Every structure is written in structure tokens, then in C-alpha cells.
Amino acid sequence: MTKNFRFFSLFGLLFIPFLLTPLGNIAFSASTLKVTMPNKAFKWTTGKKYPIKWSKGNAGAYVKIQLTKSDNHYKWITKKTKNDGKYTWKIPSTVVTSSAYKIKITSTKNKKVFDSSNKTFTITKASNSGGGDTLKITAPNGGESWGLVSTNTIKWDKGTVGGDVILELRTGSGTSGSTELEITAQTKNDGAYSWKIPDTVATGTNYKIRIRSITDRDLTDTSNKTFSIVDSASLSLTSSAFTVGGKIPVKYTCDGNGASPPLTISGVSSSVKELVLFLDDLDGTPTATNTTTDWNHWVVTNIPVGGQFKDYRKPAGSVEGKNSEGDLKFRPICPPGSKGDRTKHNYRFTLYAIDKKLNNNSSTRAEIVTAMDDAILQKKTLTFFFESP
Secondary structure (H helix, E strand, O other): OHHHHHHHHHHHHHHHHHHHOOHHHOOOOOOOOEEEEOOOOOEEEOOOEEEEEEEOOOOOOEEEEEEEEOOEEEEEEEEEEEOOOEEEEEOOOOOOOEEEEEEEEEEOOOOOOEEEOOOOEEEEOOOOOOOOOOOEEEEOOOOOEEEOOOEEEEEEEOOOOOOEEEEEEEEOOHHHOEEEEEEEEEEEOOOEEEEEOOOOOOOEEEEEEEEEEOOOOOOEEEOOOOEEEEOOOOOEEEOOOOOOOOEOOHHHEOOOOOOOOOEEEEOOOOOOOEEEEEEEEOOOOOOOOOOOOOEEEEEEEEEOOOOOEEOOEOOOOOEEOEOOOOOOOOOOEOOOEEOOEEOOEEEEEEEEEEOOOOOOOOOEHHHHHHHOOOOEEEEEEEEEEEOOO
16 A cells, blocks of 8 residues: 555656646747737728738748737638738728727747737728818918928828828929928828928929828828929128129239128028128138038138128127138138139138027037038028139
8 A cells, every 4th residue: 555655656746747748848939929010099991001010020931810809800801921021901891990909910830929919999981071081281282482491380181090190392293293302201190290491402383292191101192282482581692892603803812912802791580690601612622621622711600690791801709610721710712823823713602590509619611510400591602703814
């Protein structure tokens, strides 16, 4: 009796670990398959196409995708598709309206490897009345005139579309239209977006705004008619010493007195806090410190609004930065060559009107350009050339 008891006790101790070990001694690792879209409270519409996305993880070569409702199987979207992380689904019109849907993705080789949307999403019926899941641009919608570097509000009817939207500046229409600028790659679908038009946008009369849903790229709208982007800057920069695009007198070069020329500034916006001026030789020779051909002769910041330039003098209170020679002063206009036989060079004054104060501590042109980023309200150029008699 004692021997038998010991035998069965020993047998039990040996057999219990076997019972606790998974069949076949196989240890399934945690699945890294993960649904990434839809994974929050989206609103999708029957008859439209939507992207289903997932992290491939350890699901193997193929997966199956199903639509669940209240965590129960509702319908198969596909019973076999490549495990490449994406699948475009056009929702059948037979799918009923509900806010309890989730997407479930399962490996075809191992049913224990699966994942479902973290949160439920809604599927609604397509509307025939023009409402519901629609986006509609309301401003600019035709005939408006918006100025460069001005801030304007793009407006739209947001409908019941979930998720964020993309805004683009377009020219032309239909298949002949093209995107000139992505205004924002992602913003809330709240019906309004404040846009400061960059000074790099070309002026023109053939612009439209296009809005597009991120969750449904087919859901889009464009301004009904074109609007204009104009040079709103009434800023003016002139000189009594030369005409626009004309020849500068010898007096203002190294062959003369090397004076800085007189400049008149007008038309400064009331919101401007400071003016900045550059003088650049557009045909300059690159150096070790200035690798571009637009060689800088003069950097002037902290120019007070209403400040004027006279011969040899910058406006009171303004500050000179570091030119391409490394000097804190006006470098006289002096193309290569000997006196009376110098190479013809083109020059440009550039005046910036900005909406903030700069702290110019012996700054270079490049440093000032960086400091002015997103602060430029107006810009004006004045070109001229020097050529020996």
C-alpha cells in the first residue's frame, strides 16, 4: 500500500507539468498584428471607398478582414488578402447604419493572431439630399482678391465628416488643374483655417482652394470659381539717384566717393514694426564665407517706420549688420576691373517690412533672413546696374 501510494504520487508529480504545458510543447508569442485604421470614431458612408490599414506583425503572408458589430461577426470584407498593411474597401449599400462597428483582421495561417479596432466607428447610408458626409468650400468661392503675406480665413461646410482634412491651393480646373501649394497637410475639420499667404506664391487670377478628407480621399470639394492673389503691398522703395533698372552714377561706387545712395520709403503698413534693407550684387563672386553669387554689400536692420536714407547716411536708430566682407558698414559698389573699365554688374536693394522687432547683434544677411521667418508683411525690391563709361 505504501509502495503503491509512493508510485502514484511520483507519477503524478511527473505528469502534472506535462498537463500544464501547451499541446505539442508549442509556445505562441503575442501577436504584433495591429489594426491602425479605422481605430477611432470615424464616420464612413456606404457606397464610398475607405482605407483599412494595419501593422503586419507576425501574421504571415495573408490575412482575412471582417466587419464586426457589437464585437460579433457581421460580414466578411475579404477572406484572403496579402498581409501588406493596407486594403481599400468600398462599403456595400446593404450595410446597415450603426455606430458599433469595428474591423477585425486575422492571420489565415494562425487564427490566434488577430487584432480589432480599439474603438467603434460609424457607418451611415449615403445621402441623396446633398447633406450628410459632404465638404463644401465657402470662402474663397469666386471673385475674392487676397493679398500676398496677408492673413485670410479659408472656410467650408464640414458636414458630418470625421477626421481631419487637407487644404491645397490649385490653379485651373478639372483634369487640367494642378496643385500649386499644399497649404496644410492636416488640420481639424472645424470649418475654418487661418492662412498667411507666403510671398513665394505668384500673383494671379486663376486660383482655387481644394479641401479633401484624410479618411476618404474621394470626399473633396473645390472653390466654385477662381479668386485672385495680388501684391497687396503698397510699399514703395525709390531713389532720386537712379531710375528702376537704370545705371547708378559713379559717385555711388568705388570709382567715385563710394557714398551710399539716397532711398525713399513709403506705403508702409500700419502693422509694421520694423524695416530691414539688403543690398546685393547679383553677379558677385562666391567666397569662402559667401558661396552664393548674390554677394552682400549692406545689411541694415531696426530701420524705424518712416525712416529715410540720405547720401552717406542710414536712418537714425538703424543698425548695420555684417556684409559678405565681414564688415559692419556699407561696402561701396565696386565690380571687378580697373577704374573706367569695370565689369558690368547688376544690383538689388531689398526692403522688408516685418511685424516684429529684431535683435541685430552684428548679424549676417543669412541670420537676419532666418530671424524674419514668418514675420514678413511687405517686400519691395529696387534694381540697378553699374557699368563703366
